[in-house]
Amino acid sequence: MSNEIKKSENIKSCIILCGGQSRRMGQDKGSMIIQNKPMINHILSTLNNEINEAIIVLNNQERIDKYAEIINIDEYTYPIKFVEDKIKNKGPLPGIMTGLENITGQYSLVLPCDSPYVTKNYINAIFNEINEKYQAIVPYHDSENKLKTSEPLHSIYNKEVIPEIENLINKDSLHIKGLIEKIETKFVLIDNKKILKKEFRNLNRPSDI
Numbered sequence: 001m002s003n004e005i006k007k008s009e010n011i012k013s014c015i016i017l018c019g020g021q022s023r024r025m026g027q028d029k030g031s032m033i034i035q036n037k038p039m040i041n042h043i044l045s046t047l048n049n050e051i052n053e054a055i056i057v058l059n060n061q062e063r064i065d066k067y068a069e070i071i072n073i074d075e076y077t078y079p080i081k082f083v084e085d086k087i088k089n090k091g092p093l094p095g096i097m098t099g100l101e102n103i104t105g106q107y108s109l110v111l112p113c114d115s116p117y118v119t120k121n122y123i124n125a126i127f128n129e130i131n132e133k134y135q136a137i138v139p140y141h142d143s144e145n146k147l148k149t150s151e152p153l154h155s156i157y158n159k160e161v162i163p164e165i166e167n168l169i170n171k172d173s174l175h176i177k178g179l180i181e182k183i184e185t186k187f188v189l190i191d192n193k194k195i196l197k198k199e200f201r202n203l204n205r206p207s208d209i
Helices: 039-046 061-070 094-098 120-127 157-172 177-183
Strands: 011-019 051-060 080-084 107-112 136-140 156-157 184-187
Touching: 011 039, 011 094, 039 061, 051 061, 051 094, 061 080, 080 094, 094 107, 094 157, 094 177, 107 120, 136 177, 156 157, 157 177
Parallel strands: 011 051, 011 107, 051 080, 136 184
Antiparallel strands: 107 156, 136 156
C-alpha cells in the first residue's frame, strides 16, 4: 500500500466530521465501540479503495491524539490527515470549511462520524454525480421539498465554496442548508434503489445503538 496521494484532477477526498460535542449521546461518538471497533473505523473501512485521501476534523489536540491512537492508518488504502477545527463549537459548517481547506483535490465528500451504515455503493453513486457546473452534490428524500429533506452532511462540496462559508460564519448564519441555497447545487434523489435510505441513519442517542 502506498500513502502517496494520486496527482490528478480526479482526486476523491472525504472529510469526516468528528468535532461535535455529542451531548445527546453523552460521550464521543466516533470513538464509541460498535461491533467490536470504534465507530469511525467502520466508515474508514468502507472508504478503502474508494477514495484517495481522508481528512478527519476534530475539535482539539487532545481528541486528535486520541483518534491517532485508535486508528491504525496501515489498515487503509489512502492517507489520513487529522486537522483541528478552526472555529470550535459552531456546528458542522466550520468543520466543512476546515476540511475543504485541507483537501488536495477540488471536491470532497463530507460524512459525519456517527453514520456507520454508509456503503461503498453510496460512495460510488455520489462521486459519479460530480459535474463541474455544480458546487455541491446533495442527496434528498422528498421531491416536493428538496432542500428541507436534504442530507447536507452526506454530500459533496467543491472547495470554491470556502468564501461563501466564511461569509455565513461571519454573519453567524450556521445552517448548512443556508449554504446549499446560495451555491450551485445538484440534488440527487434518495430512491431506495440506487441510493438507500438506511445509508443516512446516524447514532445520536444511546437508544439508537
